[in-house]
Amino acid sequence: MTELEGYIHHSFGIPHNEVDEIIRFFQPLKLRKGDYYLKAGHRSDRLGFVQSGILREFLDADNKEITKWISTKGYFAVDLHSFLFEQPARWHIQALTDCELWVISGHDYKRIQQVIPEWQRLETLFIGKCFAALEDRIVSHLALSAEERFQLLHSQRPELFNLVPLHYIASMLGITPETLSRLRRKQVS
Protein backbone atom coordinates (compact mmCIF):
# COMPACT_ATOMS: atom_id res chain seq x y z
CA MET A 1 0.00 0.00 0.00
CA THR A 2 1.34 3.43 -0.89
CA GLU A 3 1.48 6.39 1.46
CA LEU A 4 -1.37 7.97 -0.47
CA GLU A 5 -3.67 5.00 -0.04
CA GLY A 6 -2.88 4.88 3.64
CA TYR A 7 -3.51 8.59 4.00
CA ILE A 8 -6.91 8.52 2.35
CA HIS A 9 -7.97 5.34 4.08
CA HIS A 10 -6.85 6.24 7.58
CA SER A 11 -7.49 9.95 7.61
CA PHE A 12 -11.01 9.79 6.29
CA GLY A 13 -12.13 6.22 6.85
CA ILE A 14 -12.74 5.61 3.17
CA PRO A 15 -13.07 1.88 2.38
CA HIS A 16 -10.29 0.28 0.36
CA ASN A 17 -12.30 -0.30 -2.78
CA GLU A 18 -13.19 3.38 -3.03
CA VAL A 19 -9.66 4.37 -2.20
CA ASP A 20 -8.52 2.26 -5.14
CA GLU A 21 -10.79 4.17 -7.47
CA ILE A 22 -9.46 7.49 -6.26
CA ILE A 23 -5.85 6.36 -6.47
CA ARG A 24 -6.23 5.58 -10.14
CA PHE A 25 -6.44 9.25 -10.97
CA PHE A 26 -2.95 9.87 -9.59
CA GLN A 27 0.22 9.45 -11.64
CA PRO A 28 3.66 8.76 -10.20
CA LEU A 29 6.30 11.45 -10.62
CA LYS A 30 9.98 11.35 -9.73
CA LEU A 31 12.01 14.43 -8.93
CA ARG A 32 15.77 14.76 -8.65
CA LYS A 33 17.36 16.68 -5.83
CA GLY A 34 17.24 20.36 -6.74
CA ASP A 35 14.36 20.05 -9.22
CA TYR A 36 11.55 22.57 -8.98
CA TYR A 37 8.10 21.01 -8.70
CA LEU A 38 6.58 24.46 -8.88
CA LYS A 39 7.85 27.96 -9.61
CA ALA A 40 6.28 31.12 -8.25
CA GLY A 41 4.52 33.15 -10.91
CA HIS A 42 3.77 30.13 -13.09
CA ARG A 43 0.37 28.56 -13.44
CA SER A 44 0.20 25.25 -11.63
CA ASP A 45 -2.51 22.79 -12.44
CA ARG A 46 -1.62 19.79 -10.37
CA LEU A 47 -1.72 18.53 -6.86
CA GLY A 48 1.03 16.27 -5.56
CA PHE A 49 1.23 13.92 -2.63
CA VAL A 50 4.65 13.04 -1.24
CA GLN A 51 5.42 9.32 -1.29
CA SER A 52 9.08 9.78 -0.36
CA GLY A 53 11.72 12.51 -0.20
CA ILE A 54 11.68 16.08 1.02
CA LEU A 55 10.34 19.24 -0.60
CA ARG A 56 10.66 22.85 0.46
CA GLU A 57 7.99 25.51 -0.12
CA PHE A 58 9.45 28.98 -0.11
CA LEU A 59 9.03 32.48 -1.41
CA ASP A 60 11.22 35.51 -2.00
CA ALA A 61 10.51 38.41 0.34
CA ASP A 62 12.62 41.54 0.02
CA ASN A 63 16.07 40.09 -0.44
CA LYS A 64 15.64 36.96 1.62
CA GLU A 65 14.00 33.59 1.11
CA ILE A 66 11.18 32.60 3.44
CA THR A 67 10.73 28.87 3.90
CA LYS A 68 7.03 28.45 4.50
CA TRP A 69 6.94 24.70 4.91
CA ILE A 70 8.97 21.54 4.48
CA SER A 71 6.99 18.58 3.16
CA THR A 72 7.97 15.00 3.81
CA LYS A 73 6.22 11.66 3.27
CA GLY A 74 2.50 12.07 3.78
CA TYR A 75 2.27 15.80 3.03
CA PHE A 76 0.89 17.42 -0.08
CA ALA A 77 2.89 19.45 -2.55
CA VAL A 78 0.67 22.15 -3.95
CA ASP A 79 -0.05 25.85 -3.92
CA LEU A 80 -3.70 25.37 -3.06
CA HIS A 81 -4.66 28.91 -3.95
CA SER A 82 -3.10 28.53 -7.35
CA PHE A 83 -4.64 25.10 -7.88
CA LEU A 84 -8.19 26.00 -6.85
CA PHE A 85 -8.43 29.47 -8.29
CA GLU A 86 -6.31 28.96 -11.38
CA GLN A 87 -3.96 31.74 -10.38
CA PRO A 88 -0.18 31.97 -10.75
CA ALA A 89 1.67 30.17 -7.97
CA ARG A 90 2.72 32.30 -5.05
CA TRP A 91 5.72 30.25 -4.03
CA HIS A 92 8.35 27.83 -5.19
CA ILE A 93 8.38 24.15 -4.37
CA GLN A 94 11.77 22.54 -4.74
CA ALA A 95 13.02 19.02 -4.05
CA LEU A 96 15.65 18.95 -1.31
CA THR A 97 16.28 15.27 -2.02
CA ASP A 98 15.23 12.86 -4.73
CA CYS A 99 11.46 12.52 -4.41
CA GLU A 100 8.58 10.30 -5.43
CA LEU A 101 5.18 11.96 -5.73
CA TRP A 102 1.66 10.98 -6.64
CA VAL A 103 0.27 13.70 -8.86
CA ILE A 104 -3.20 14.53 -10.13
CA SER A 105 -4.03 17.14 -12.74
CA GLY A 106 -6.73 19.74 -12.22
CA HIS A 107 -8.65 18.11 -15.03
CA ASP A 108 -8.60 14.66 -13.45
CA TYR A 109 -9.28 16.21 -10.09
CA LYS A 110 -12.59 17.49 -11.41
CA ARG A 111 -13.35 14.09 -12.94
CA ILE A 112 -13.03 12.38 -9.57
CA GLN A 113 -16.02 14.34 -8.38
CA GLN A 114 -18.16 12.81 -11.09
CA VAL A 115 -16.99 9.26 -10.54
CA ILE A 116 -16.83 9.05 -6.77
CA PRO A 117 -19.63 10.60 -4.72
CA GLU A 118 -17.56 10.25 -1.57
CA TRP A 119 -14.92 12.54 -3.01
CA GLN A 120 -16.84 15.72 -2.31
CA ARG A 121 -16.86 15.09 1.38
CA LEU A 122 -13.26 13.92 1.30
CA GLU A 123 -12.16 17.11 -0.37
CA THR A 124 -13.84 19.30 2.21
CA LEU A 125 -12.39 17.30 5.06
CA PHE A 126 -8.95 17.39 3.50
CA ILE A 127 -8.87 21.15 3.16
CA GLY A 128 -10.54 21.54 6.53
CA LYS A 129 -7.78 19.52 8.13
CA CYS A 130 -5.12 21.65 6.49
CA PHE A 131 -6.98 24.75 7.60
CA ALA A 132 -7.08 23.63 11.21
CA ALA A 133 -3.36 22.84 11.13
CA LEU A 134 -2.65 26.35 9.88
CA GLU A 135 -4.82 27.82 12.63
CA ASP A 136 -2.68 25.96 15.15
CA ARG A 137 0.40 27.35 13.55
CA ILE A 138 -0.93 30.91 13.75
CA VAL A 139 -1.67 30.39 17.42
CA SER A 140 1.87 29.17 17.96
CA HIS A 141 3.10 32.51 16.68
CA LEU A 142 0.69 34.47 18.85
CA ALA A 143 1.20 32.52 22.05
CA LEU A 144 4.72 31.09 22.00
CA SER A 145 8.27 32.42 22.10
CA ALA A 146 10.88 31.43 19.54
CA GLU A 147 12.20 28.84 21.97
CA GLU A 148 8.76 27.35 22.57
CA ARG A 149 8.03 27.16 18.85
CA PHE A 150 11.34 25.38 18.37
CA GLN A 151 10.53 22.91 21.15
CA LEU A 152 7.13 22.27 19.64
CA LEU A 153 8.43 21.58 16.16
CA HIS A 154 11.20 19.46 17.56
CA SER A 155 8.69 17.31 19.41
CA GLN A 156 6.36 17.08 16.42
CA ARG A 157 8.89 16.38 13.67
CA PRO A 158 12.21 15.45 15.33
CA GLU A 159 13.50 13.69 12.22
CA LEU A 160 13.41 16.95 10.26
CA PHE A 161 16.42 18.32 12.12
CA ASN A 162 18.63 15.58 10.76
CA LEU A 163 17.34 15.72 7.22
CA VAL A 164 17.50 19.29 5.98
CA PRO A 165 19.78 22.31 6.35
CA LEU A 166 18.94 23.97 9.64
CA HIS A 167 18.62 27.45 8.21
CA TYR A 168 15.53 26.30 6.32
CA ILE A 169 14.02 25.11 9.59
CA ALA A 170 14.95 28.41 11.23
CA SER A 171 13.12 30.31 8.51
CA MET A 172 10.07 28.06 8.88
CA LEU A 173 10.06 28.89 12.60
CA GLY A 174 10.42 32.60 11.92
CA ILE A 175 13.84 32.91 13.54
CA THR A 176 17.45 33.37 12.37
CA PRO A 177 19.86 30.46 11.90
CA GLU A 178 22.00 31.83 14.74
CA THR A 179 19.09 31.78 17.15
CA LEU A 180 18.17 28.24 16.16
CA SER A 181 21.76 27.19 16.71
CA ARG A 182 21.70 28.66 20.22
CA LEU A 183 18.37 27.09 21.07
CA ARG A 184 19.68 23.71 19.99
CA ARG A 185 22.73 24.03 22.18
CA LYS A 186 20.56 25.14 25.07
CA GLN A 187 18.33 22.10 24.63
CA VAL A 188 21.19 19.61 24.67
CA SER A 189 22.71 20.90 27.88
Add this chain to the structure above:
Amino acid sequence: MTELEGYIHHSFGIPHNEVDEIIRFFQPLKLRKGDYYLKAGHRSDRLGFVQSGILREFLDADNKEITKWISTKGYFAVDLHSFLFEQPARWHIQALTDCELWVISGHDYKRIQQVIPEWQRLETLFIGKCFAALEDRIVSHLALSAEERFQLLHSQRPELFNLVPLHYIASMLGITPETLSRLRRKQVS
Protein backbone atom coordinates in the same frame (compact mmCIF):
# COMPACT_ATOMS: atom_id res chain seq x y z
CA MET B 1 -29.54 42.49 -0.24
CA THR B 2 -27.87 41.16 2.89
CA GLU B 3 -24.12 40.93 3.42
CA LEU B 4 -24.37 37.17 3.01
CA GLU B 5 -26.06 37.38 -0.37
CA GLY B 6 -23.48 39.86 -1.52
CA TYR B 7 -20.67 37.66 -0.28
CA ILE B 8 -21.86 34.55 -2.06
CA HIS B 9 -22.76 36.38 -5.22
CA HIS B 10 -19.61 38.45 -5.56
CA SER B 11 -17.03 36.08 -4.17
CA PHE B 12 -18.04 33.09 -6.21
CA GLY B 13 -20.06 34.48 -9.07
CA ILE B 14 -23.15 32.52 -8.16
CA PRO B 15 -26.27 33.85 -9.93
CA HIS B 16 -28.89 35.54 -7.78
CA ASN B 17 -31.54 32.85 -8.11
CA GLU B 18 -29.18 30.20 -6.78
CA VAL B 19 -27.96 32.53 -4.07
CA ASP B 20 -31.57 32.90 -2.97
CA GLU B 21 -31.90 29.15 -2.59
CA ILE B 22 -28.77 28.93 -0.50
CA ILE B 23 -29.78 31.87 1.66
CA ARG B 24 -33.00 30.14 2.68
CA PHE B 25 -31.05 27.66 4.74
CA PHE B 26 -29.70 30.40 6.98
CA GLN B 27 -31.55 31.73 10.02
CA PRO B 28 -31.04 35.17 11.54
CA LEU B 29 -29.55 35.35 15.01
CA LYS B 30 -29.04 38.35 17.25
CA LEU B 31 -26.38 38.54 19.92
CA ARG B 32 -26.03 41.05 22.71
CA LYS B 33 -22.69 42.56 23.56
CA GLY B 34 -20.85 40.10 25.76
CA ASP B 35 -22.80 37.03 24.64
CA TYR B 36 -20.84 33.93 23.73
CA TYR B 37 -21.63 32.55 20.30
CA LEU B 38 -19.37 29.61 21.02
CA LYS B 39 -17.54 28.29 24.04
CA ALA B 40 -14.35 26.25 23.88
CA GLY B 41 -14.87 22.64 24.84
CA HIS B 42 -18.50 22.60 23.75
CA ARG B 43 -19.76 20.93 20.61
CA SER B 44 -20.72 23.47 17.99
CA ASP B 45 -22.93 22.50 15.14
CA ARG B 46 -23.49 25.74 13.32
CA LEU B 47 -21.79 28.11 11.01
CA GLY B 48 -22.45 31.83 11.28
CA PHE B 49 -21.95 34.72 8.92
CA VAL B 50 -21.58 38.20 10.33
CA GLN B 51 -24.19 40.63 9.04
CA SER B 52 -23.29 43.36 11.52
CA GLY B 53 -21.37 43.81 14.76
CA ILE B 54 -18.01 42.54 15.99
CA LEU B 55 -17.00 39.15 17.34
CA ARG B 56 -13.75 38.04 18.92
CA GLU B 57 -12.31 34.51 18.58
CA PHE B 58 -9.95 33.71 21.39
CA LEU B 59 -8.50 30.92 23.46
CA ASP B 60 -6.90 30.53 26.87
CA ALA B 61 -3.19 29.73 26.76
CA ASP B 62 -1.33 29.35 30.02
CA ASN B 63 -2.76 32.23 32.03
CA LYS B 64 -3.38 34.63 29.17
CA GLU B 65 -6.01 35.02 26.51
CA ILE B 66 -4.94 34.81 22.89
CA THR B 67 -7.14 36.69 20.46
CA LYS B 68 -6.91 34.69 17.26
CA TRP B 69 -9.19 36.81 15.11
CA ILE B 70 -11.70 39.61 15.18
CA SER B 71 -14.65 39.15 12.85
CA THR B 72 -16.65 42.00 11.45
CA LYS B 73 -19.29 42.29 8.74
CA GLY B 74 -18.58 39.80 5.98
CA TYR B 75 -16.54 37.33 8.03
CA PHE B 76 -17.67 33.94 9.27
CA ALA B 77 -18.12 32.97 12.89
CA VAL B 78 -17.24 29.33 13.27
CA ASP B 79 -14.66 26.92 14.61
CA LEU B 80 -14.28 25.13 11.31
CA HIS B 81 -12.49 22.16 12.81
CA SER B 82 -15.27 21.67 15.30
CA PHE B 83 -17.96 22.16 12.67
CA LEU B 84 -16.51 19.81 10.07
CA PHE B 85 -15.18 17.07 12.32
CA GLU B 86 -17.83 17.20 15.01
CA GLN B 87 -15.26 17.87 17.69
CA PRO B 88 -15.46 20.13 20.73
CA ALA B 89 -14.71 23.75 19.90
CA ARG B 90 -11.13 24.85 20.42
CA TRP B 91 -11.86 28.48 21.12
CA HIS B 92 -14.41 30.94 22.34
CA ILE B 93 -16.34 33.31 20.11
CA GLN B 94 -17.78 36.28 21.95
CA ALA B 95 -19.71 39.33 20.76
CA LEU B 96 -17.81 42.55 21.41
CA THR B 97 -20.87 44.55 20.32
CA ASP B 98 -24.47 43.70 19.57
CA CYS B 99 -24.40 41.48 16.49
CA GLU B 100 -26.61 40.16 13.74
CA LEU B 101 -25.63 36.83 12.23
CA TRP B 102 -26.89 34.48 9.57
CA VAL B 103 -26.61 30.97 10.93
CA ILE B 104 -26.88 27.53 9.39
CA SER B 105 -26.98 24.25 11.29
CA GLY B 106 -24.76 21.32 10.41
CA HIS B 107 -27.89 19.43 9.45
CA ASP B 108 -29.10 22.07 7.01
CA TYR B 109 -25.57 22.55 5.78
CA LYS B 110 -25.59 18.95 4.58
CA ARG B 111 -29.01 19.44 3.02
CA ILE B 112 -27.73 22.27 0.85
CA GLN B 113 -25.48 19.80 -0.88
CA GLN B 114 -28.46 17.79 -2.00
CA VAL B 115 -30.49 20.74 -3.20
CA ILE B 116 -27.85 22.83 -4.91
CA PRO B 117 -25.25 21.10 -7.05
CA GLU B 118 -23.22 24.30 -7.19
CA TRP B 119 -22.77 24.18 -3.44
CA GLN B 120 -20.02 21.59 -3.52
CA ARG B 121 -17.77 23.77 -5.55
CA LEU B 122 -18.71 26.79 -3.50
CA GLU B 123 -17.76 25.04 -0.31
CA THR B 124 -14.34 24.06 -1.58
CA LEU B 125 -13.67 27.55 -2.85
CA PHE B 126 -14.83 29.07 0.41
CA ILE B 127 -12.50 26.98 2.55
CA GLY B 128 -9.74 27.35 -0.01
CA LYS B 129 -10.02 31.10 0.24
CA CYS B 130 -9.82 30.98 4.02
CA PHE B 131 -6.85 28.65 3.75
CA ALA B 132 -4.97 31.01 1.47
CA ALA B 133 -5.67 33.92 3.82
CA LEU B 134 -4.19 31.93 6.69
CA GLU B 135 -1.13 31.10 4.61
CA ASP B 136 -0.61 34.80 4.07
CA ARG B 137 -0.90 35.39 7.76
CA ILE B 138 1.72 32.73 8.50
CA VAL B 139 4.05 34.36 6.02
CA SER B 140 3.52 37.70 7.73
CA HIS B 141 4.85 36.16 10.92
CA LEU B 142 7.84 34.61 9.16
CA ALA B 143 8.82 37.61 7.08
CA LEU B 144 7.70 40.73 8.92
CA SER B 145 8.59 42.53 12.14
CA ALA B 146 5.97 43.50 14.70
CA GLU B 147 5.95 47.00 13.26
CA GLU B 148 5.44 45.74 9.72
CA ARG B 149 2.62 43.42 10.78
CA PHE B 150 0.99 46.37 12.51
CA GLN B 151 1.32 48.54 9.41
CA LEU B 152 -0.14 45.77 7.29
CA LEU B 153 -3.17 45.22 9.50
CA HIS B 154 -3.67 48.93 9.81
CA SER B 155 -3.74 49.28 6.04
CA GLN B 156 -6.03 46.28 5.58
CA ARG B 157 -8.55 46.97 8.33
CA PRO B 158 -8.06 50.56 9.53
CA GLU B 159 -11.56 50.76 11.00
CA LEU B 160 -10.73 48.00 13.47
CA PHE B 161 -8.52 50.29 15.52
CA ASN B 162 -11.44 52.52 16.37
CA LEU B 163 -13.89 49.74 17.10
CA VAL B 164 -12.33 47.35 19.60
CA PRO B 165 -10.03 47.52 22.63
CA LEU B 166 -6.49 47.77 21.34
CA HIS B 167 -5.11 45.01 23.52
CA TYR B 168 -7.23 42.53 21.54
CA ILE B 169 -5.63 43.81 18.35
CA ALA B 170 -2.20 43.57 19.96
CA SER B 171 -2.83 39.94 20.83
CA MET B 172 -4.03 39.23 17.29
CA LEU B 173 -0.76 40.70 16.02
CA GLY B 174 1.27 38.65 18.47
CA ILE B 175 2.60 41.66 20.39
CA THR B 176 1.97 43.27 23.79
CA PRO B 177 -0.42 46.20 24.28
CA GLU B 178 2.52 48.42 25.24
CA THR B 179 4.32 47.68 22.00
CA LEU B 180 1.19 48.39 19.99
CA SER B 181 0.77 51.68 21.80
CA ARG B 182 4.32 52.69 20.93
CA LEU B 183 3.95 51.65 17.30
CA ARG B 184 0.81 53.75 17.04
CA ARG B 185 2.57 56.81 18.44
CA LYS B 186 5.47 56.25 16.08
CA GLN B 187 3.11 56.09 13.13
CA VAL B 188 1.36 59.34 13.94
CA SER B 189 4.54 61.37 14.26
Add this chain to the structure above:
DNA sequence: GCGCGGTCTTGATAAAAATCAAGAAATCAA
Protein backbone atom coordinates in the same frame (compact mmCIF):
# COMPACT_ATOMS: atom_id res chain seq x y z
C1' DG C 1 44.38 14.74 -1.02
C1' DC C 2 43.05 19.56 -1.66
C1' DG C 3 40.41 23.45 -2.24
C1' DC C 4 35.93 25.33 -2.21
C1' DG C 5 31.22 26.44 -1.19
C1' DG C 6 27.84 25.78 1.81
C1' DT C 7 26.62 24.97 6.63
C1' DC C 8 26.86 25.57 11.44
C1' DT C 9 28.54 27.57 15.58
C1' DT C 10 30.21 31.11 18.57
C1' DG C 11 31.05 35.70 20.39
C1' DA C 12 30.25 40.65 20.62
C1' DT C 13 27.03 44.01 19.96
C1' DA C 14 22.70 46.22 18.63
C1' DA C 15 17.93 46.33 18.03
C1' DA C 16 13.41 44.80 19.05
C1' DA C 17 10.08 43.61 22.07
C1' DA C 18 8.54 42.22 26.75
C1' DT C 19 8.02 43.24 31.40
C1' DC C 20 7.14 45.98 35.37
C1' DA C 21 5.19 49.97 37.34
C1' DA C 22 2.57 54.06 37.44
C1' DG C 23 -0.67 57.22 36.15
C1' DA C 24 -4.03 59.42 32.82
C1' DA C 25 -8.12 58.90 30.25
C1' DA C 26 -12.25 56.77 29.06
C1' DT C 27 -16.17 53.86 30.12
C1' DC C 28 -19.64 52.03 32.72
C1' DA C 29 -22.71 51.07 36.39
C1' DA C 30 -24.90 52.35 40.66
Add this chain to the structure above:
DNA sequence: TTGATTTCTTGATTTTTATCAAGACCGCGC
Protein backbone atom coordinates in the same frame (compact mmCIF):
# COMPACT_ATOMS: atom_id res chain seq x y z
C1' DT D 1 -22.68 62.41 39.34
C1' DT D 2 -19.50 59.60 41.30
C1' DG D 3 -16.73 55.80 42.09
C1' DA D 4 -14.90 51.75 40.16
C1' DT D 5 -13.08 49.43 36.41
C1' DT D 6 -11.03 49.03 32.15
C1' DT D 7 -8.20 50.85 28.70
C1' DC D 8 -4.33 53.22 27.08
C1' DT D 9 -0.01 55.46 27.43
C1' DT D 10 4.57 56.37 29.08
C1' DG D 11 9.06 55.53 31.22
C1' DA D 12 12.63 52.51 33.07
C1' DT D 13 14.54 48.20 32.71
C1' DT D 14 15.27 43.45 31.30
C1' DT D 15 14.93 39.80 28.16
C1' DT D 16 14.77 38.09 23.74
C1' DT D 17 16.18 37.99 19.27
C1' DA D 18 18.72 39.91 15.26
C1' DT D 19 22.82 41.44 13.23
C1' DC D 20 27.59 41.40 12.17
C1' DA D 21 31.85 39.05 11.95
C1' DA D 22 34.83 35.23 12.24
C1' DG D 23 36.16 30.69 12.25
C1' DA D 24 35.29 25.56 12.29
C1' DC D 25 33.40 21.82 10.04
C1' DC D 26 31.75 19.01 6.35
C1' DG D 27 30.89 17.03 1.93
C1' DC D 28 31.94 17.06 -2.78
C1' DG D 29 34.18 17.54 -7.13
C1' DC D 30 38.56 17.82 -9.25
